Amino acid sequence: MNTAEKLQQKYTYADYALWPDDERWELIDGVAYAMTGPVRIHQEIVTELGRQVGNYLQGKPCKVYVAPFDIRLPRTDEADAKVETVVQPDLSIICDQSKLDKPGCRGAPDWIIEVLSPSTALKDMNTKRSLYERHGVKEYWIIHPEERWLMVYTLDAQGRYGQPGVFGMDEPTAVQLFPDLSVDWSFMVGI
DSSP states (O other): OOHHHHTTSBOOHHHHTTSOTTSOEEEETTEEEEOOOOOHHHHHHHHHHHHHHHHHHTTSSOEEEESSOEEEOOSSSOOGGGOOOEEOOSEEEEOOGGGEETTEEESOOSEEEEEOOTTTHHIIIIIHHHHHHHHTOSEEEEEETTTTEEEEEEBOTTSOBOSOEEEESSSOEEOSSSTTOEEOOGGGGGO
């Protein structure tokens, strides 16, 4: 099946699991979205954030995963084969080890970080923000690598994202989920 055909149908995780490993896709409510290869600055940010967060989490029950890593988000308790949403965030931090299994993660991570790319910016800022809110992702960071700012969404007591905090990358950014962790952006000077 070619790319144009994939984009015109509804799919489940059962379909997704059969697609070639050399293609990267996400499913959101059964709709297939092709993923493009990231540029260098994107990869440098993801690698450095993975290192900083991973170092912080050593000895703690939470784990950090870097894309490609499948996050299955079921609507209720349907079998994996029927799940219609599978995403691959740039970084996923998961504290509930019972969500982890051989194919990846079933259920919402605690913290998701997406680094914007021109081809996925609107999806990350709108579609995925709503999706992550609906599934209870406690903290969602959207990073704009070229403009050097980030938006931080956190769930409120009603399970909603309020107005995001918007931060520049000229000083460390505190993580709401882990109050003793701040992301150091000094590595951005050279990229």
